Amino acid sequence: MKKNCSLLYFKVISILIALNFSFYSTAQVKDSTSNSPNSRLRAYHTLISGKAKTYSSFLLVHQIEDKYYMEIPDSLLGREILTVNRLGRTAADFRTADGPFGYSGDLISENLFHFEKGPGNKLLVKSKSYKERASDTTVNGMKRSLERNNSESLLQSFAIKATNDSTHSTVIELTEYLNQDNMLFGFSQTLKASGGLGTMVNDRSYIESVKGHPDNLFFRMVRTYNKPLSKGSSIMSPFTFEINSSMILLRKQLMSVRGADKRVPFQQVDYIDFDQNPLGVVNLGYICRWRMEPSNPSDYNRGKLSEPKVPIRMYLDAHIPKKWLPYIADGILRWNKAFEKAGYRNAIEVIMPNADSNQVFLENAHLSGVIFKPGSGENWGNIIRDPRTGEILQAQLNFYLQDLNKLYNHYLIQAGALDPNSHRATFTTDLMGRLLSSYMSQQMANALGLKPNSAASAAIKIEDIRNSEWLDKHAFNGSITDKGLINYLAQPQDGIKPKNLLARISESDIWNINWGYRSFPFPESKVSNRQILERSNLGLQIYSGEAPSGANKTTIDPRIQNGDLSNNAVRAGKLGIANLKKVAPNLLTWTLTQGQGYQPASEAYKQLVARYNEYLRYAASEIGGIYIDIKNSDQKGNVFSFVPPLLQKQALDFLQQEAFKTPQWLNLPKLYARTETDFDIVGKVQKELLFDLLDNKTLIKLITAETAGKKGYSPSAYLEDLSDGIFSELGHHGTLDNSRRELQKTYVNKLVILLQAMSKSDSDLSSVLRMHAMGLMKKVKGGSLAYKGIAASHFTDLYERLRLGLYNPAQPERNNTNPFSTVR
């Protein structure tokens, strides 16, 4: 084998040498012939002969047999050009269950670049960065220094084949460039790597077609890549893609910008400004938004509604099953109401697909729309923006077929107790359609430039959410940008109409659109700030940052959580669980399709347990929580404050009741006997929650509050309360089931791990934990004497574990320190 390899290596080297040689010789020949401008012009006419097929756009593409040339007018030099590359048709069997990338319509790269003439008869392709800016061009100004430090990256250099002096343009040859992996057209390097694509197979790749439109130059290419059969495998199998590349010219006239404000949830493009502060830099940003200008400025300025010059047009994919089209359109168009507040009528248009519009918008980077993906995925689409201004140039929303299944499960679980229409294996088109509308409204928020505002829901009272009349006028969700889609805490006796069970665009969303899109008189930054102040003075919740992903450990402000409802997590959790209790026993019957197996019930059960876990987690975040209200100095009040101890205690009580007392209502033997699920998934929820409640991060939050001198929840009292609940049987010698024993072991394990980890720490936490462990050891010892049988061996074991943990911390780490391992 070894011999073979080296032979191969020799072959490659010799071929490479050969190649280099031929490059060299051709270059020499060319240089000798292309000196004078005249000869280059002559070259133009010889090159671009009558045989050429020409596609014209803002630049020209000439096709001569299988060769492609690009002719760039001089006026275009330096202008920003954008290529957007998407998958047109995607390789079969490319997507995997855990890698849902690779659908038709998926964005594979976007590139902003410009042409520039370079020395030595070259045309250069360069890209600029807009991360750092300075406009002061005076001798001492920063601009010159900045330019030295921000050299533009050179993406490619082309030899100029010919120039046409009469039309002032330059011709380069693209054939080879297009036929190999390159920086402008095709997969981005990172995506290629994450998708596991290997080398491009050039002899099975070709340019399929070129189309020239006035504003858009479009290439369709077929490319075959080798991909390892499985991860790390040396066996390659080919995957063939059709790639759509659209090239557009950005407008010379920049969109007017609006400065970002961290109190208003807009996405932004960031830059560092070197001019504003002579001694340092300022981090600034512009919000991302669509270019929206009134078609009738005078009407607009007089406060009348005006249509925009160019509305936001959303094309719908022709692949979307017909019955969902109207609902998707409805979900998108609901935002028009918000734009009316900002002074625009019909700001958004939806273009329905017709017979010949098969994905027309995919071929043009100027056009936006909803792309259908027949499978599953998590991606909420993407927006392409101008880095100079934050202007949204193109937005893509994703509609995954599997979203329907997710929506089904969400509604069945959260609204099953409230809407009898949900008690079926397949929802009616009307119900599913309404769910889809709300869901698309959610996604559209992202496409309009908004950021998720998970704090808004904390401004809504539980009484209102359960009040049918209030709901007729208001949205129960604080903001459509929050993940929550369903009114999960209304109770059956509240008599809420099904339409009020689904999320809507809220007052705060409308306010945000107005803030971002209304044109203000100059200077607009003052006006926009005044608006924020007015709103905050009214006591209306604004925005205090995005919810972190993950549970309790990373949540700081318990009001900012994805998908929670109302201002009281404990009461909301109780109501939510009351509803889940009505749903759980019916899962088998509600999801049943004759002859199709029990898979849907199993899936729904897992989702239900996950939902239950979320209710617990919303409350758990209260413990050690800190409220953050972003304010500038012209606003009154504190930015940081601690969650009142009473609320924290209530949260802990709630968890003892609903999580740690074995939730028998979730134990469904009938379901377990028919699916591959079991009660262990509930056990996992319990243990992970307990693990996090006893985690460093939680305890340190409490210590912080204590040392800040606030009357917070003292860590030792908290630990007592927590262990009193977990070991409640010890007090009255109650019987223990398997789940309780495992929970108690989890507690002791975590405690011992912490003790040992903190044995050299300088925090008070170490001492608090030690005292706590000693107290617990005594209690457990008592238990080991009072019980018989398995419970006695259990408490004896706990006693020994604590003793070793407390007094023999040097004992070596054992293999099995993970309490969630499958080993019991």
Place this chain on the structure above:
Amino acid sequence: MRAYFLSAALALSMLFVCYFNAGAQQHKDTNKTQTVPLIKGATPAKPVTPPTNLPKPYKEVIPISAKTSQGFIVVHQVGERYLFEIPDSIFGRSIFTVNRITRSAQDWRNPFAGLCSYGNDWIGQAMFSFEKSGPDKIALKMISTTERVTDNDQALESALTDNNFKPIYAIFPVKAYNKEARSVVIDLTDYLNSDNPIFGYTSGIKILAMPATFSPERSFLHSVKAYPENIEVTSTRTYASGNYVLTGEYNSSIILLSKKPMIARALDDRVGFFGVSPADYTTYDADGHVRNQANIWRWHMEPKPEDRARYFAGELVEPAKPIVFYIDPATPKKWVPYLIAGVNDWQKAFEKAGFKNAIMAKEVAPADTTFDINDSRHNVMVYKASAIGNALGHSLEDPRSGEIIESHIQWYHSVMEVLYKWYFVQAGAIDTAAQKPQFSDELMGQLIRFVSSHEVGHAVGLRHNWGSSSTTTIAQLRDRKWVETHGHTPSIMDYARFNYVAQPEDNVTQSGIFARIGDYDTWAIEWGYRLMPDTLTAREAQELLNKWTTEKLASDKRLRFGIGDDFTSKYPQNQREDLGDDPVMAGTYGIKNLKLIKKNLIKWTQVPGASYDRTADIYKTLVDQYDWYIKHATAYIGGMEFKPDNNTEGKEIYGYEPFYKQKKAVDFLNRELFSTPEWLRNNELYLLSNTDFSSVEAIQKRVLQQLLDQKLFNKLRAAEKSEGNTAYTLPVFLNDLYQGIFSEVIKGGEITANRRFLQKIYVNEITALIPALSRSDGDSGSLLKIQAKSLLNSCKSGLKNRKSPVERAHLHDLAFRLDDALNRQLRIAEITEKIISK
């Protein structure tokens, strides 16, 4: 840095060319022109006219001298080149290839079960189509069928098409157009004579199947012949790796698949048909339901058009195309009739599905010199001169529908020796015909017939059904009349070889000892092959089939499909090599028979004058057979039951083995395995051959370690969580085992060497587990500590009144090991605690 990158990329792409140049002549040419200037140094390159790829006139490409064979594609041989003339109607059609070795290199026998290394072995298959792509170019594209649409949603259909672009495996320039015939000529020579996954080894299997590298200079095509439905390509290929050169002859059959796929039948978990498990494709509908599905593999069996009405009226008719197997002419003559009988035995089953003479085997007429076992139009039972003791019922399917296109059953010569050993250790006690060193041809023939039927079962689509034998009771197995009428298992697809439960006094004859095509098998064939009335829609047909299956299974327990092969074999009822509904009783009777055989082992198997090697071999088989009985019982401890149901019956699918069954299994192990099985000792043979008692001790050790394992603890925990106190719980199990292993330590009595060996294993296992479980959250850690503590006490008190020095040393050793694991760390903690608290 950039420059480096660029050259690396170039090198990579050139590497590809190197790898590929065997296949693409045009590449070779360009490489040559590039290397010329390198050799000549400074002399400038001569202007070479580039080889034009443009099509030429048809007559220029296909001269009159061309050797032409007509098929769905016309193949022209011009010199050494093979030109494929593809009619326009074939573009886009699904084409299937199957590739085989026809003569294998002697030096290459795959250690991996002989995979892909014998003559006629399958090495790969593919489904592809030719498509016009780009000007004057033809692409060869692989077809994927993994995503399909359930309902008739046009939009969804086209969405799936756009998301399943076929990969291009090769592009060929058009050599010529035949305008009259509306066809296109391409040159496939180089691609056929290259190492590619379409006409060679399937890429996933290549690395296992052929470790050496393809050597194009030493590979060439013999012939390419077109027939109406298939094209046969034969070639010599050489693979080399260092000094190791493997040359073989290969065959690719290129088959045109029907335009419309056969009507498929969906896989049902309750009937044991092959299909891709868990699924070979995913269906979508517009409501967002995504389901994994599979079609069963079955032959396209239909009545002749004129018989159709009679068929649906319930008459027995002959199929339009019966399944015919040819017996490899290289098969030893005396076995041929039995192999044929094994095939023809299935006719009875197909009659249930409404077809008579549906399946048969034929001998190839000696005069027929044209018969080619590799011709894809033939199904063949291939006989292999091989030391492997096995047989394989291999078939090929149309990936679109599961239609079986052809089958080659592989028969390895040494299967006969395996059959001898099986029958000897399982039926040797009750069938005098088996009590000989060599069986009569009649008996061996019957055994061959039984294996032949099993493999043909696979070839008509049936999977193993290891659970089938669990539907027979122990009493039935010993009831001569019953078992001779019904057979000891309802399925020949079970691994339930022979009736080892029947005792000599039961007088059961061979028909009660042999497996045969049984009730389950005929039911399965009926289920898979009976046609649904034409008048029904696909959905109605599916519902009818479903209802029928439900009723039928409810009416007869013996029709149970208990799977095997895959993860479901972990369910104890689905074990291979077992019999009956009670593993403990079956094992007890099996052992009784083994005792009798063991007593006569040398007498019955030794050929006078021969060495003792074969007898020793058979002794090992006997120990293995004993091991099976142990395994069967062990699997019930912590075991689950599994009864597939697609919810039409509404029954439970998963359950746990009942308390008493598990407890009895532990008792069985204590009795038959851990109480030293002295009867297996064969001191006479031990002195004559390389056998000894360690093979039995190895079983003891393995099983004890398996029982003291966290995996088993987890199973018992799961049962307790689900069933509470009615379950066979971990504390009960641990105590039962403890009482068995340490009975004489607890109650007194001699501790023999074998028992000391077992007790040390036990102590080693738990002392390793105690620290490993010290941070686990289950009960097992706490319980093992309690167990260890009481064992420590027993050892200590045993030391007080035992005199034997070996026993005292043993108990002392155990006590030390246990104390160390239990107390050493705690003692340090205790002292520390005292010092601090003072």
